[in-house]
Amino acid sequence: MPESCRDCQVDRVHFAVSLRRVKPQIDGAVDLRLGSAAFDDGVALYEAAVQHSLEGVIAKRRTSRYLPGQRSRDWLKIKVRQSEICVIIGFTKGKGTRGASFGALHLGRYKSGRLRYLGKVGTGFDDARLRAIGEQLQRLKQIPRPFEKRVEDEGQTVWVEPVLVCQVSYLEATRDGALRMPVFLNLRPDLSPADCEDDVRERQTTRR
Numbered sequence: 001m002p003e004s005c006r007d008c009q010v011d012r013v014h015f016a017v018s019l020r021r022v023k024p025q026i027d028g029a030v031d032l033r034l035g036s037a038a039f040d041d042g043v044a045l046y047e048a049a050v051q052h053s054l055e056g057v058i059a060k061r062r063t064s065r066y067l068p069g070q071r072s073r074d075w076l077k078i079k080v081r082q083s084e085i086c087v088i089i090g091f092t093k094g095k096g097t098r099g100a101s102f103g104a105l106h107l108g109r110y111k112s113g114r115l116r117y118l119g120k121v122g123t124g125f126d127d128a129r130l131r132a133i134g135e136q137l138q139r140l141k142q143i144p145r146p147f148e149k150r151v152e153d154e155g156q157t158v159w160v161e162p163v164l165v166c167q168v169s170y171l172e173a174t175r176d177g178a179l180r181m182p183v184f185l186n187l188r189p190d191l192s193p194a195d196c197e198d199d200v201r202e203r204q205t206t207r208r
């Protein structure tokens with residue numbers, strides 16, 4: 001649960017503020033009514049947003065005021081992020097400060113025994129993780145692309161045998177199954193690629 005939910009009063013799901021902004025402009029044009037719903041238990045409301053697959057909630061500090069056109073840390077948009085267990089199937093060659101490691105990891109899962117590409121993740125790594133994961137990748141056997149469709153950065157990609165498993169968080173999945181805005185969380189040495197089969201799904205909700 002984000003700490004901001006514990007410190008703030010949650011004022012509806014995330015579209016409430018937008019409605020309040022436009023209400024003065026459309027009064028009289030349509031019959032728009034807003035209730036006075038506010039929730040003291042931010043943790044409970046956040047959990048409800050998770051259970052109902054909502055994008056997130058809006059939280060505000062009790063003593064704060066709404067300042068039109070101004071950003072404030074007293075009003076926060078808290079997004080719900082899902083997490084997924086993925087097999088690492090390749091990496092892009094690193095540049096600049098990542099020249100000695102890698103740029104991003106290509107991810108996949110299996111469906112009915114066939115590998116399904118989920119996209120790549122390039123954030124969530126500190127220097128120690130970059131070095132450690134980079135060393136493990138270098139020890140893996142390089143293979144041809146394990147599926148038919150070419151990917152972005154194909155020319156800079158090294159495909160490896162799918163043996164390393166990791167966990168990432170993401171906002172949502174696209175229609176074709178790609179993960180939007182993924183963030184690397186950690187390697188999962190306790191799991192094998194067999195755990196990355198959709199029929200043996202291990203999906204959790206990450207609170208960041």
